[in-house]
Amino acid sequence: MNIYQMILTRNDAPAVALGFFDGFHMGHKKLFEVLTSSANQCKKVVFTFKNHPDKLLGVDTKYILTNNERLEFFEKYEIDDVYFIEFNNEFMQIDKDKFIEDILIRKLNVSLVVVGYDFTFGYKAEGNSEYLCEKLKNFGRRCVIIEPVKYQGQVVSSTLIRNLIMDGNIKLANLMLGYNFFIKGIVKKGNRLGRKMGFPTLNIEFDKNKVVPKNGVYVTNTIIDNKRYLSLTNVGFNPTVSKTQNIKVETHVLDFEKEAYGKEITVEFVDFIRDEKKFVNLQELKSQINKDIEYVKALFCKASI
Numbered sequence: 001m002n003i004y005q006m007i008l009t010r011n012d013a014p015a016v017a018l019g020f021f022d023g024f025h026m027g028h029k030k031l032f033e034v035l036t037s038s039a040n041q042c043k044k045v046v047f048t049f050k051n052h053p054d055k056l057l058g059v060d061t062k063y064i065l066t067n068n069e070r071l072e073f074f075e076k077y078e079i080d081d082v083y084f085i086e087f088n089n090e091f092m093q094i095d096k097d098k099f100i101e102d103i104l105i106r107k108l109n110v111s112l113v114v115v116g117y118d119f120t121f122g123y124k125a126e127g128n129s130e131y132l133c134e135k136l137k138n139f140g141r142r143c144v145i146i147e148p149v150k151y152q153g154q155v156v157s158s159t160l161i162r163n164l165i166m167d168g169n170i171k172l173a174n175l176m177l178g179y180n181f182f183i184k185g186i187v188k189k190g191n192r193l194g195r196k197m198g199f200p201t202l203n204i205e206f207d208k209n210k211v212v213p214k215n216g217v218y219v220t221n222t223i224i225d226n227k228r229y230l231s232l233t234n235v236g237f238n239p240t241v242s243k244t245q246n247i248k249v250e251t252h253v254l255d256f257e258k259e260a261y262g263k264e265i266t267v268e269f270v271d272f273i274r275d276e277k278k279f280v281n282l283q284e285l286k287s288q289i290n291k292d293i294e295y296v297k298a299l300f301c302k303a304s305i
């Protein structure tokens with residue numbers, strides 16, 4: 001897969017998907033399936049942004065996927081080329097007709113464009129999917145609009161899924177994503193208190209732009225060296241033992257005794273267990289964590305998750 005940071009003129013007539021695609025959820029998946037089935041022999045291309053347009057408007061959104069993870073999803077769908085463009089003041093000023101005529105027709109020379117029902121584009125988001133398709137058809141190009149993909153009557157969207165994750169509603173978020181929400185990161189040294197209490201934890205250093213589930217304890221799967229382990233993950237500030245202002249994600253991996261410092265691991269969130277609490281002493285915390293572990297073992301050890 002080629003990644004371009006600039007829009008150069010091309011001679012072939014590619015099939016192009018337009019959007020940001022944070023989360024690569026069920027709606028995005030449907031859009032990519034249609035792109036694949038309609039592209040015929042054409043190259044499959046994604047036109048997207050490196051930074052979400054919201055960032056330029058000062059909204060500090062956290063994302064379901066990091067940029068690299070988003071690119072990995074495109075790769076999985078055998079996309080040939082990605083235009084990974086910086087959404088800056090200059091791009092924001094491009095008017096809807098200029099976007100169609102200059103970028104889609106003249107530079108990319110599209111044969112087909114696939115967008116979702118609520119796609120907007122151009123200065124002040126004045127263009128929508130109907131307008132885009134009508135204009136493209138006038139230029140003799142194909143255009144497909146994907147009808148809203150819903151889960152149990154609710155339209156799936158990146159915003160909705162981000163909010164579900166931040167509310168700890170991981171189960172529903174995962175159903176709308178079509179996979180388990182995950183945080184990938186490098187294992188760094190903690191205070192080694194967990195080990196002393198009898199439950200060592202892997203402290204994960206992760207991308208600061210990643211959305212984090214609400215504070216609490218979760219059932220998770222942790223992937224270390226391509227092996228998947230059942231685990232419990234605490235998200236929060238460890239109020240019993242510390243006064244840190246930085247949110248921590250730390251995982252106690254069941255049946256894992258080895259050292260993992262410096263390794264990249266993936267923690268997949270499966271379900272919320274309980275809120276994080278401030279205990280009166282370490283003994284109380286230890287006793288609660290033992291109960292959490294027993295609960296997870298009873299629920300999940302025999303079932304495959």
Ligand SMILES: Cc1cc2nc3c(=O)[nH]c(=O)nc-3n(C[C@H](O)[C@H](O)[C@H](O)COP(=O)(O)O)c2cc1C
Binds near residue numbers: 194289
């Ligand atoms: C399953 C699990 C549940 C946890 N629950 C809490 C909690 O409710 N309150 C809290 O203050 N810390 C909680 N912690 C965090 C512990 O305080 C922390 O893991 C321990 O202090 C070790 O930290 P260290 O690795 O930095 O030494 C939990 C950790 C795990 C693994």
Ligand SMILES: Nc1ncnc2c1ncn2[C@@H]1O[C@H](COP(=O)(O)OP(=O)(O)OP(=O)(O)O)[C@@H](O)[C@H]1O
Binds near residue numbers: 030031119146156158
């Ligand atoms: N549920 C859905 N059904 C069909 N198409 C969708 C759905 N969600 C998004 N799309 C389409 O996928 C493309 C990328 O969308 P985008 O990145 O804006 O995701 P989104 O889920 O709509 O995000 P947001 O919550 O920020 O609106 C757009 O063309 C959009 O219309």
